[in-house]
Amino acid sequence: MPSARVVETPCKVNLHLGVHAEKDARGHHRVDSVMVPVALYDTVSVSEAPELVVSFAPELEVPAEKTGVWRAATLLAEALGVEPRVRVEVTARIPERAGLGGSSADAGATLRALADLWGVSPLDPRVLAVARRVGADVAFFLDPRPSLFAGAGDVRVRTFPALEVPLALVMPRADGGSTVEAYAEFDRTGTEPVSYEPICAALAARDVAAVAARLHNNLGPAARALCPEIEIVETWLRAQPGVLAAQLTGSGTCSFAICESVATADELARRAQEFGWRAWSTKTVGLERKVC
Numbered sequence: 001m002p003s004a005r006v007v008e009t010p011c012k013v014n015l016h017l018g019v020h021a022e023k024d025a026r027g028h029h030r031v032d033s034v035m036v037p038v039a040l041y042d043t044v045s046v047s048e049a050p051e052l053v054v055s056f057a058p059e060l061e062v063p064a065e066k067t068g069v070w071r072a073a074t075l076l077a078e079a080l081g082v083e084p085r086v087r088v089e090v091t092a093r094i095p096e097r098a099g100l101g102g103s104s105a106d107a108g109a110t111l112r113a114l115a116d117l118w119g120v121s122p123l124d125p126r127v128l129a130v131a132r133r134v135g136a137d138v139a140f141f142l143d144p145r146p147s148l149f150a151g152a153g154d155v156r157v158r159t160f161p162a163l164e165v166p167l168a169l170v171m172p173r174a175d176g177g178s179t180v181e182a183y184a185e186f187d188r189t190g191t192e193p194v195s196y197e198p199i200c201a202a203l204a205a206r207d208v209a210a211v212a213a214r215l216h217n218n219l220g221p222a223a224r225a226l227c228p229e230i231e232i233v234e235t236w237l238r239a240q241p242g243v244l245a246a247q248l249t250g251s252g253t254c255s256f257a258i259c260e261s262v263a264t265a266d267e268l269a270r271r272a273q274e275f276g277w278r279a280w281s282t283k284t285v286g287l288e289r290k291v292c
Helices: 068-080 102-117 125-134 138-142 179-189 197-204 208-213 220-226 229-238 262-274
Strands: 004-023 029-048 053-057 086-091 147-150 155-159 166-171 243-248 255-259 278-283
Touching: 004 102, 004 138, 004 179, 004 197, 029 102, 029 166, 029 197, 029 278, 053 068, 068 086, 068 102, 068 125, 086 102, 102 125, 102 138, 125 138, 138 147, 138 155, 166 229, 166 262, 179 220, 197 208, 208 243, 208 255, 220 229, 220 243, 229 243, 229 255, 229 262, 255 262, 262 278
Parallel strands: 053 086
Antiparallel strands: 004 029, 029 086, 029 147, 147 155, 166 255, 166 278, 243 255
């Protein structure tokens, strides 16, 4: 058996994010979320150690004890009745406060690695329950496949065939608000979402043009109110040749463009970087990288 479990976890984009005004007993909004994994990866390594140690490269501004990774490790150890005597090392490449799910990806990858180390399935009900306690998107990263999530965006309802589509990811220069601030703005100004059924049908049929035509994010206006530069990025992306559609992912600040070709995505990322925006040429994930 290897001494360390290593998981390369993708980020995600929301093809559909539908936030409803109603909330559950926890105070969480009801959310319909259609997510797909994207080939921009963090690496999480878990190995046995005398006590729990969590480190990030580059270092975070918050203490490790305040992170989702630490919470995931301690809660899963409690749920399984073991001591969290492990070292968790995170190499972060997914940008923070982007709507790409970076912190959730790290927590989900930690749960996957620990489940393997401690001899349970990553989809064991105890692991799933911990994932939901840590954060809404964490359950997605236990098994990152194109999926529809309901509840508070934390209950998988349906999965879809893998699909590889070129994407350009672009973030503005300005920082946006936090997810909490975006939801607070939504509570003041938000509207009800459209149905997720059409985009689910498009994904099931692997119809890229239909997927592009049905993108939706009703949290977007709240995010743009907190960071107006998001709208500049989105408008620019939609106007570029070879772009099928573009929208903000999650609560921002990153927007993604579905592109006709890899060459289009490469050119968009290059030109966006010339404007001083952060940008990547990538794709949706067709084949998952495994725990090793």
